[in-house]
Structure formats: structure tokens, C-alpha cells
Amino acid sequence: MRGSLGYCEFVTDTPSKPWTMQQIAAAAGVSVTTVSHTLSGKRPVNPATAERIQKLIAEFEYVPDSGAQRLKSGRSGMIGLAVPDISHWYFGRIARGVEEVADELDYGLIICSTSNSDPRREKRYFNLLRTRSIEGLIYTASREISASDELVRVSGSSPIVFADERVDALPDVPSVTSSNFVGAQVLGRHLRDLGHTRAVIIAGFAGLHSTIERTKAIKESFPNALTLHGDFELKSGYDLVSDLLAHEVRFTALFGCNDYMAIGAMTRLREAGLRVPEDVSVVGFDDVDMAAIVTPGLTTVRQDMAEIGRRSAHLLIAGLHAGGFDAVESESLPTELILRGSTGPAPQ
Amino acid sequence: MRGSLGYCEFVTDTPSKPWTMQQIAAAAGVSVTTVSHTLSGKRPVNPATAERIQKLIAEFEYVPDSGAQRLKSGRSGMIGLAVPDISHWYFGRIARGVEEVADELDYGLIICSTSNSDPRREKRYFNLLRTRSIEGLIYTASREISASDELVRVSGSSPIVFADERVDALPDVPSVTSSNFVGAQVLGRHLRDLGHTRAVIIAGFAGLHSTIERTKAIKESFPNALTLHGDFELKSGYDLVSDLLAHEVRFTALFGCNDYMAIGAMTRLREAGLRVPEDVSVVGFDDVDMAAIVTPGLTTVRQDMAEIGRRSAHLLIAGLHAGGFDAVESESLPTELILRGSTGPAPQ
DNA sequence: TTTCGGTCGCAACTCGTTTTGCAAAATGCG
DNA sequence: CGCATTTTGCAAAACGAGTTGCGACCGAAA
Numbered sequence: 001m002r003g004s005l006g007y008c009e010f011v012t013d014t015p016s017k018p019w020t021m022q023q024i025a026a027a028a029g030v031s032v033t034t035v036s037h038t039l040s041g042k043r044p045v046n047p048a049t050a051e052r053i054q055k056l057i058a059e060f061e062y063v064p065d066s067g068a069q070r071l072k073s074g075r076s077g078m079i080g081l082a083v084p085d086i087s088h089w090y091f092g093r094i095a096r097g098v099e100e101v102a103d104e105l106d107y108g109l110i111i112c113s114t115s116n117s118d119p120r121r122e123k124r125y126f127n128l129l130r131t132r133s134i135e136g137l138i139y140t141a142s143r144e145i146s147a148s149d150e151l152v153r154v155s156g157s158s159p160i161v162f163a164d165e166r167v168d169a170l171p172d173v174p175s176v177t178s179s180n181f182v183g184a185q186v187l188g189r190h191l192r193d194l195g196h197t198r199a200v201i202i203a204g205f206a207g208l209h210s211t212i213e214r215t216k217a218i219k220e221s222f223p224n225a226l227t228l229h230g231d232f233e234l235k236s237g238y239d240l241v242s243d244l245l246a247h248e249v250r251f252t253a254l255f256g257c258n259d260y261m262a263i264g265a266m267t268r269l270r271e272a273g274l275r276v277p278e279d280v281s282v283v284g285f286d287d288v289d290m291a292a293i294v295t296p297g298l299t300t301v302r303q304d305m306a307e308i309g310r311r312s313a314h315l316l317i318a319g320l321h322a323g324g325f326d327a328v329e330s331e332s333l334p335t336e337l338i339l340r341g342s343t344g345p346a347p348q
Numbered sequence: 349m350r351g352s353l354g355y356c357e358f359v360t361d362t363p364s365k366p367w368t369m370q371q372i373a374a375a376a377g378v379s380v381t382t383v384s385h386t387l388s389g390k391r392p393v394n395p396a397t398a399e400r401i402q403k404l405i406a407e408f409e410y411v412p413d414s415g416a417q418r419l420k421s422g423r424s425g426m427i428g429l430a431v432p433d434i435s436h437w438y439f440g441r442i443a444r445g446v447e448e449v450a451d452e453l454d455y456g457l458i459i460c461s462t463s464n465s466d467p468r469r470e471k472r473y474f475n476l477l478r479t480r481s482i483e484g485l486i487y488t489a490s491r492e493i494s495a496s497d498e499l500v501r502v503s504g505s506s507p508i509v510f511a512d513e514r515v516d517a518l519p520d521v522p523s524v525t526s527s528n529f530v531g532a533q534v535l536g537r538h539l540r541d542l543g544h545t546r547a548v549i550i551a552g553f554a555g556l557h558s559t560i561e562r563t564k565a566i567k568e569s570f571p572n573a574l575t576l577h578g579d580f581e582l583k584s585g586y587d588l589v590s591d592l593l594a595h596e597v598r599f600t601a602l603f604g605c606n607d608y609m610a611i612g613a614m615t616r617l618r619e620a621g622l623r624v625p626e627d628v629s630v631v632g633f634d635d636v637d638m639a640a641i642v643t644p645g646l647t648t649v650r651q652d653m654a655e656i657g658r659r660s661a662h663l664l665i666a667g668l669h670a671g672g673f674d675a676v677e678s679e680s681l682p683t684e685l686i687l688r689g690s691t692g693p694a695p696q
Numbered sequence: 697t698t699t700c701g702g703t704c705g706c707a708a709c710t711c712g713t714t715t716t717g718c719a720a721a722a723t724g725c726g
Numbered sequence: 727c728g729c730a731t732t733t734t735g736c737a738a739a740a741c742g743a744g745t746t747g748c749g750a751c752c753g754a755a756a
Contacts, residue, residue: 018480020712031736036714043715046734066479067418068712071741076415078458086459087444087654092435099434099461103469108481110426111434111459113447121451130366131414133456234641263641290638293582293611306435368742379706384744391745394704416742419711703752708745715740722733 019062027060028053039064070132078108079316080134081163081309082125084116084142089288090258090305091140094163097309098138105317110134116142119150126150129158136316138309141165143205159319163312164305166209166330174319174329176311180213183301183335187255187283188221190299190337195346196253196281199225202240202265204232204257211257214285218255226251230261237264245272252280252346259284259291259300266294266342277344287338296341303335367410375408376401387412418480426456427664428482429511429657430473432464432490437636438606438653439488442511445657446486453665458482464490467498474498477506484664486657489513491553507667511660512653514557514678522667522677524659528561531649531683535603535631536569538647538685543694544601544629547573550588550613552580552605559605562633566603574599578609585612593620600628600694607632607639607648614642614690625692635686644689651683 025032030049037043038053045053056062070076081098083091095111102109110133112125128134136159139151154160155173162175191199199222204211206229219225226249230236237256244251245268254269256262262284266276276282276296284291287302311331319325373380378397385391386401393401404410418424429446431439443459450457458481460473476482484507487499502508503521510523539547547570552559554577567573574597578584585604592599593616602617604610610632614624622628624644632639635650659679667673 018478021714022712032713033715033737034735037735040714043735044733049734061478063475063478065419065712066481067415067422067424068741069714070415071413071419071712071743072714074415074741085444086434086447087437087440089435089437089440092437092440095459096433096435096461099459103472108458108476109460110456111443111447112457113444124451127411128456130409130411132366133414234637267641289582290641293615293638293642295643369744370742380743381707381745382705385704388744391705392703397704413742416711417744419713419742420744422711697756699756700754701752702754703750705750706748708747710745711743713741716738718736718738720733720735722731724731725729726727 018065019060021062021064024053024056024060024062027056074132076108076133076135077106078110078134079313079320080110080112080125080128080137081140082112082114082122082137083140084114086111086113089290090286093305094140094309094312097306097311098163098313099309100306101310101313101317105313107135107313107317114142123150126154129154135159136161136320138163138312138316141167141208143207159316159325161312161316161319163308164210168209174315174325176308176315176331176333177210178303178308178335179332180210180335181217183285183303183337184214184217184255185220186335186337187285187299187301188218190339191253191255191281191283191343192221194281194343197222197346198251199253199255200244200249200251201225201227201255202237202257202261203227203229204261205229214255214257222253225255230257232258232260234260234264234267237261237266238268239264241265241268241272254280254282256282256284259286259288259298262298262300262342263290263294266298276342279347281343281346283343291338292340299340299343300338301335302338304333307333366413367408369410369412372401372404372408372410375404422480424456424481424483425454426458426482427661427668428458428460428473428476428485429488430460430462430470430485431488432462434459434461437638438634441653442488442657442660445654445659446511446661447657448654449658449661449665453661455483455661455665462490471498474502477502483507484509484668486511486660486664489515489556491555507664507673509660509664509667511656512558516557522663522673524656524663524679524681525558526651526656526683527680528558528683529565531633531651531685532562532565532603533568534683534685535633535647535649536566538687539601539603539629539631539691540569542629542691545570545694546599547601547603548592548597548599549573549575549603550585550605550609551575551577552609553577562603562605570601573603578605580606580608582608582612582615585609585614586616587612589613589616589620602628602630604630604632607634607636607646610646610648610690611638611642614646624690627695629691629694631691635684639686640688647688647691648686649683650686652681655681 021032021035025035038045038050099109114122138161140163166175166177203215228240266282284298284300287300291298291300369380369383373383386393386398447457462470486509488511514523514525551563576588610630614630632646632648635648639646639648
């Protein structure tokens, strides 16, 4: 059949319906119980019959129907990961880490882009929890915590872990984040040590925990730093620097709340004839792959996103097995200063 | 309970077990049939009772158990997407497109990284098809088509669509790809028109359809182009150029089979004191976001990855509904030449 | 009042697997 | 050889929703 022109059925050599345990049992001349026990090993089965059954299973390529197993066990064996946009490098790394652990611990993973907190989508994904399609959710907040009503309600009754971004309004939900404060503190001191005094901060969304922490840390070194808010995208760094230049704001150090905004800013600075780092030092946060490629290389703070994903998954699945979380289980991961060419001594 | 120290159960105000249709029916004083019909509308229900039931459903936040629905209907409402590595920009974009359409057409999406064709993982994901956890699979090939035995068998009996990479050994499986040949052809002509005569190709994995097509197209303009094979990563472009330099190979044009390798190559060229584009013109393929950021900007061919994802999803789901594919449904999407600063006239 | 067509609700079975109580067979030991 | 164990297998009841045949009830027409 295959290879002929026109319409092509899925099924050719294999039977259209998959085999049921019933049929295997019939073929082996035993009852379903025996087949089931052969597979699960929850009761001893005569080695001879067991072998005969195994052979038939292999021959028929029988696989138990996951729907039926789910119904019976009440467990779906799946967890969910909600990210603002899976196509971002940043969230892709988290996803990779989560997937790694989920796979290792025999859980399936459903990844959901919330399209930057599109409420309709978010509701759908929370529904995955309600319908028991997933047993738990790793939630990566994007902007401010929207849909909070929904989130609060869901977080009360279902296993949720926050990854990357803690939500202050929900202190009882475990979270895995980077040490935003310490990371930014190191950056601040680095630039202060280089003699800079006038700094500008291109911060992220105002409501985010990470933004707040990083800004606070930098202000420790630069109490008067001018703070603008962007949306974490390249363009936003670019545009905000345009604004600064239009107002002839004077500064020698620029903090991007993430690398993309820092790189966008750097691009705009160079377009305006300013040299990096001779005239302005620029730093970012994250250490995305692009940070090493741009010229000059971007001084930044490395976050281990994959590790955040891994730890979140471990936390969630541990909670699943235990039936609850210890309230104190939140973790914050160390960061690392990566020095590159975008920072230098303050100009005279 | 919440907020107290130590152990914290998931369930506080909400009952530990979700409501069943049974319980709703009992509360409303009717039978499950009535509740079911109220929801599905497959039979008329007294408006008064219907309203009472609806109210109870809303109050209890009842949602039908997806496992039970699956078992009964035989449909899981999920499709799978297998990509080599979800943390890559490239595959993230595809995933985004797939997700968009899946969401729109009311399918759930399970994303699986195959870790560059780790056979163990791949087997697991094919098993999702067998266990009916997913109804169909969008498969994005990574290196050569490994696990072909398994893939051939699965593709014969289950709905599969190839995205991004066609598999020549399985011509009957529908695919959605970019027009690799035409895209590369345009690049080749562009550089030939600039007067280049000595070109080097940094190709991808030798077994991939895209690599073959692109190489063939470039050789149309540069029949004697020296062809090396990399692994699509930055480092690989960098290292291969090191090799070229070590052998003092002379060339004025360099084709990267993807942007990352092209950018890696560009980096190495500059480190060797060669100017881009004055001494060597460099082109890539894909138009990743980084291509616009590096200096000089990378001339490349844009692929619409998200669209590839969208079309694949449409194709798969259409096939699911129809119960089979038309053999001729494969699509190839147009590409677009993006001119930036990395190409210029050949040096004298 | 009877009958008819239609509306609506109930009990009972189905999906495929897991798990139980129970009985039959096989084994051990005195 | 008989009794007490262990093995080993079967039938039946779950899990939660969807579906069907059937009968109860309604109002309206004869």
C-alpha cells in the first residue's frame, strides 16, 4: 500500500487497533490478571507462563494503554512547565534542565508557553492541573504576576514550584531562583571599583522579584543610579538608550537587567559614536550565548538556567512523592561574574 | 494551615480529591447521565435542571477527569514534538509555531528533546505513540536519521510529520521544510555576482537532506568549493576555520550551513587578522537573532521556523482528523535573502 | 378519558487496566 | 497419608465518564 499515489492510510502491516491485555491473555490461554502480574511483578507468576506471556507481548508489541493506567492509578505521570515563551534562549535552557530530570525520574513533560501571561492560555494550563492531566506545575513568571486570582487558588490546591522568579505574594510556594541580589551586588562593586560614579540601570518589569533585587543591589554601590524599565528584549535596551541620549543624560556605566537589553544598549551607544568600554562600561545579567560573541564581549553575571530547571523539577517531583512540600525548601543558586571587554576604568 | 512552619499539605480549603461527575449528580439530585448530557449537549435536558447542574459545576469547580475521558474516547488530545534540543533558538522557534497551532486546534503538546538522537530517549518518545499518550508526532531530525529501524516501524503505523528536515528514506511521510536549494542558490549567486571565485563551504552533518541540498546549490555557483563538515555549533565553525588557516587555504568567500557556524568562522577569521568583508565575505543560513547583532551583521537566508512549526502542526492534525495523509502533502516554504555587512566585493 | 408523540431521566453497560478475595493446585512436613 | 502451607490462576469489582435502551412523565389531540 505504502508508496502508492494518493491517499495513504496510517496502518498497513500493523493492526489498526492496538492489542489489549485481554487479547494477550486470550492468546496465552490465561486471564488478564496473570498478564498484569507478569508485568508488574506484584504477585509471583509461574516462570513458564510468564515467559510465554513475555514472548507474546514482544511479538504483538503490546504496550498498556496509558489512559486506562491513568484512570486506574489516578496518576498521569506528567508534570507541566509554564514559560512565557519557549523560543527564548533563557527559557529554553530552563526547559532543558526540567526535561532532563523529568526524564530521569520517569515523568513526562508538557511545556506550555503562556505568551507572556496571556490569561486565556494561562487558564488552560491551570486546567491541566484540575483535569489531572499533569500532577504538578513548574511556573516561570514573566511579567508581574498576572492572573493572580487564578494562581493563588491553584497554588493552594495543587503542587506548584516557581522557577527563576519568586512570587512574593505567595511565600509558601517553593521556588528556585538565582541569587539575584548577590549577583548584581558583585557587578555593582566591580564598576564602582573601576571608578565609575554615574550609572544608569535598565531594569526589567517593575513587579518582578528579580528586578527589585537586582536594582536594590546595584543601588548599594550607586545610590543615585537613574533607573528605567524595559521589557527584557534587545529593542528595549536600544530604545531606552535613545531616550537617554536625547536627554543628554551623562553616565559612564550602564547596567542591563539582562544581557539582551545590555546588548541592545551597547548597539545604540556605538551608533551614537560612544565607545564601549572607553566612554561607557556596559554590563548585563544571564550570560546568554550572545554575550560572548558580541564585540566587545559583554561583562555579565552567569546564571545556571539549566540547573534552575533541574532543581525545580527535583523539588516538584519530591513534593509529589511526599504529598506536600516542606515550607522551607526554596533554593537560591549561586551566580558567577564573567569579565569580558565591555567594562573598563571610568573615563577621566 | 498555610503559612505555618514546617510541613505543608497541598490541600487546605479544597477537598483532597477532585469532584466526580457522580458527586455532582448526587448533589443535584439527578443521575450522571443528566450531568453528562448537560455538558455535552448530546441530548436535551430540562433547562431548569441544566441550570442547577451548571451552578453546582461552577461552585465545585468540577472538571471531568482527563484520564477517564481518554479511556472512553480513545483519544488523548495530545500531539508530540521531538526536537534534538529544545534550548536551541532554532528548535525553540519551531516549538513555538507548533504550540500556537496545537493550542488553537485544542490539542495539548508534549515536547521531547531527543538529545541529538539519543536512542534511549527516542525510544521512549516513540513509546508515547504506542501507549496512545500522543496521537501523532512531529519529528525534527537532528543528525543523520538514526534509530531508523524504530522510526521506519513507527512511521508505518502512526501519524508522523517531519519538520525542518525531510528524510529521504521515508518519502511517504509528509514533511515541512524550507526551500534549502533555492535559498542557498540565492546566496551562491550573490557571492558570485560580487566577483568571488574561491569559496569554502562549512557544511552540516553529511547525512542531512538540508546539508545536501544547500551544498549542491552553492556548488552551482562555485563548482570547486572546498567542503568541510561541522556540527552546526559556533565552535565548529571556529575550529574548521582554524584548520583552513593552518593549511593556508586561500579563499575569499565562506558559506556557513547555518548562522552559528558562520559566526564562529567570522570570529576566528578576525582573530587571525582577516577583515570581514574586505578580505573574506561570510554568509550563513537561518537568520538567527544573533546574526543581526554581530559586527558586521551577517548576510544570511531567513527561514521562517515558526511557520514550519505551524504548518507541521496543521498537517499532522489534519491527518489525524482525516485518518491518513495525502501522499503529496509535503510542503517547502520560501526563504528570504537578508543582506548585511558581512559580504562585499571580492578583493583584487 | 384514552391515546399518542415527544421530552427527559434512570439503570446498566462500556473503555482497558489494576487489584482484590477466593479457590484450586502444588508443595512441605510430620 | 493427611493436614498445613505455600504457590498460581480466575472471576469480579473497581477507576470516572460516555452511551444506550427503556420506561416515566408531560401536554395535547381525539
